[in-house]
Amino acid sequence: MPNMSLKKNPMPVQDPIERGRNFKEVALGYDEATALDEAARCLNCKNMPCVSGCPVNVHIPAFIAKVRELDFEGAYQVINKSSSLPAVCGRVCPQETQCESKCVRGIKGEAVGIGRLERFVADWHNSHCTEAPQIPEQNGHKVAIVGSGPSGLTCAGDLAKLGYKVTVFEALHLAGGVLVYGIPEFRLPKSIVQKEVDTLKALGVDVETNVVIGKTLTVDELFEMGYEAIFIGSGAGLPRFMGIPGESLKGVYSANEFLTRSNLMKAYKSDSTTPIMHAKKVAVVGGGNVAMDAARTALRMGAEKVYIVYRRSLEELPARKEEVEHAMEEGIEFKLLNNPTRIIGFENPDDRRDPRNGFVTGIECIQMELGEPDASGRRSPVEVPGSEFVLDVDCVIIAIGTSPNPLIKSTTEGLDVNRKGGIVVEEATGLTSREGVYAGGDAVTGAATVILAMGAGKTAAKAIDEYLSNK
């Protein structure tokens, strides 16, 4: 008999006040009994609407059925056929707008906790299975992957399983891309990313760190080196700033810089050699997942007060609902319908050498109200004249998105990019304007989600396999 409870089993989490002071994972994961109870809520629908909501088409009812049978490794194998990074997806996918949004149980009550079950299965596998996967029979073809973020790792994993010799080139000193430099430890422990990378290596994937494609090697040189196809998953590029006065003051960070310092460069550890500002009052500008990550990181670095400044209302906040809720529980204050107009710095008119000069002391904002809906249907915010006010802060983190990285485009002839600088691809295959060159993830779409990038990596892997099989 299915479990007809209207509510999904809640995810056990660390106490909000306690967790605001540590970098340990916030969500603790289901135990076996909870997982079984939740799995029993799945109706095992024949037409599987949930699968159509998953960018990588995980066979969701099939893996949940295995959970019900207590065959957790079997469940893992089902997921693993479609997803190379189950432990990551179970944590950072926006399931509420994907698989779970299609779940029949969601019509009356809450959807099955698919993401939570995926995480349970992946964690069970990681703590119980130490066997290295078998290296598949090699087909003799070489493929190069540019970037070791979610799209690159997925593409590499899928191709390696098909017998391709895959090399992943990573510009930084550590593989994982945004999973290691961007998403914080308390949301995605780095040991989990490392495990997923190690699994790929065990499948025979080579990972070359410290190689910047477009600089150290070009796309054309990769072909000369014998790679027959190339996937570009180089990720998002330069952070965008608002163009308001004061953005170069000391204490103003892009979210990318702040998160890279704390995550990749480990400034969150007390004995770290990486400098970072331990600000007391922080304003984060923006409303996406990156803004939430930055705000919650600032809190854990010791800030007493953290604001999210967002120009629209709560309804339009693009971040995941769960992340917004977590942030609110932890005491982050949402300054909604507010837009920064300038950042204010300390200035001692009598002493140009005052060491406090040039450090942030506040951010001036103006109140906004929602006007008529624009072309996209969203109500665009308009300023309320004369409503400026100043928030006292000593650090401002700008999290309003990125624009594509120019390095590969500028060194690869014949690679078309769109007006915004994103690489142009055929949607069904990921093929770029260059034969044998595929692309996906943020390098194509601009800042998006981990799972969309994985979906793009998967699409490209399939297309590369077809291309090289027919060559």
Added chain:
Amino acid sequence: MYKIISKRELNPTVTMMDIEAPLVARKAQPGQFIILRVDEDGERIPLTVAGCDKEKGTVKIIFQIVGASTELLNHKNEGDFIQDFVGPLGKATHTEGLRKVAIVGGGVGCAIALPVAQKLHELGCEVHSIIGFRNKDLLILEDEFKAASDKLIIMTDDGSYGEKGVVTEPLKRLIEGGEQYDEVIAIGPLIMMKFVTLTTKPFGIKTIVSMNPIMIDGTGMCGGCRLTVGGKTKFACVDGPEFDGFEVDFDEAMSRGMMYRDFEQEQREHVCNLFKKEVQ
């Protein structure tokens, strides 16, 4: 891991190393930079390339010991390895079509001015080099500059070697004396570069400066290296590191460069104390 092939002390605070990094050596051009990490958990340090040997596959770096990481790097010896070494990053110095150039180097900045001078010299450009140091003991690369320059002027703050004074004095003298430069290229401390641009501006001579701001990834991701150039935000790692000196907001760059000064001093003291303990 990347092997240190050779190491030479140029003066008590400046060291030169050749690092085995064939992929970087194959591509590196004057004006570009690399990023290295001395060991696991180390900082990513950007250093402008001071030369390379494509056949041996080595890249030359010259660094001043200013903080904890450069202190650690200086404790490595020939045959030791460093953790990470990536590059070449940034854009190369534009050298095409230049017939007569004044190169102005200050302190350890001379290390990266040298390959620019050498390349221009090889291309048949007339090179006048003005290099400045605090005193005689800190002088580096004199012979190398001599070989790459048609004219070499050495300045020291205290007059202990060469002429006494700052680099802008002979620069102004040469320009006023009728030397017609296509370009002036200044590489050194921000304050020096600022004053070089103030010297050349009245004469309208194009002046290129090499910026070395705080940086993490060096590939156009973090945005830490942003500068205001011509009123616009630019990123030294992908748009630079060289910029039109008349357009750069030096005061802002100097202020941003001080952001972590206290932390850096503490870290360096900490590392020095560790080494002292080892010796005891």
